Amino acid sequence: MRTHDWIGLLAGTLTTIAFIPQVIKIWRSKKADDISISMFLIFTAGVALWMVFGIQTGSLPVTLANAVTMVLALVILILKYHYRK
Amino acid sequence: MRTHDWIGLLAGTLTTIAFIPQVIKIWRSKKADDISISMFLIFTAGVALWMVFGIQTGSLPVTLANAVTMVLALVILILKYHYRK
Numbered sequence: 001m002r003t004h005d006w007i008g009l010l011a012g013t014l015t016t017i018a019f020i021p022q023v024i025k026i027w028r029s030k031k032a033d034d035i036s037i038s039m040f041l042i043f044t045a046g047v048a049l050w051m052v053f054g055i056q057t058g059s060l061p062v063t064l065a066n067a068v069t070m071v072l073a074l075v076i077l078i079l080k081y082h083y084r085k
Numbered sequence: 086m087r088t089h090d091w092i093g094l095l096a097g098t099l100t101t102i103a104f105i106p107q108v109i110k111i112w113r114s115k116k117a118d119d120i121s122i123s124m125f126l127i128f129t130a131g132v133a134l135w136m137v138f139g140i141q142t143g144s145l146p147v148t149l150a151n152a153v154t155m156v157l158a159l160v161i162l163i164l165k166y167h168y169r170k
Binding site: 010012014017029031034040042045047 | 088092095097099100101102104106109111114116118119121123124125127130132134135138
């Protein structure tokens with residue numbers, strides 16, 4: 001792999017795992033009031049399309065990274081709904 | 086442009102503009118307690134690397150979309166710090 005491949009791999013790993021601390025925070029505090037539901041709805045639609053893009057261009061890393069990110073964003077949406085006031 | 090280019094463009098637009106409603110929500114409520122600072126620190130590092138990836142591979146859309154996302158994620162971090170308790 002060339003340098004930019006490694007940078008892309010690291011970038012994709014970071015933008016994917018970033019959502020894990022947010023899931024843990026909501027899970028522990030049982031609060032998600034300050035989370036924007038619009039943000040996560042639009043973001044989930046976006047990563048779903050990135051996944052389609054990954055499938056169409058035959059890119060396994062793009063497909064996989066966005067599949068994981070989509071699951072994490074969906075978990076945040078479900079928790080947001082679950083802990084609504 | 087081919088179909089997957091349009092899908093990529095729409096995907097990038099969605100995952101970028103998604104952060105705007107979160108910025109507006111924090112700005113209006115003056116609260117960001119439920120936002121995970123770790124999420125936005127890791128995410129900002131990730132999109133910064135995606136920007137480097139875009140520059141290195143000569144992709145203007147990847148560079149631009151991630152530059153805008155990085156600014157929005159940084160604004161959320163600054164607001165989170167500003168409205169901390």
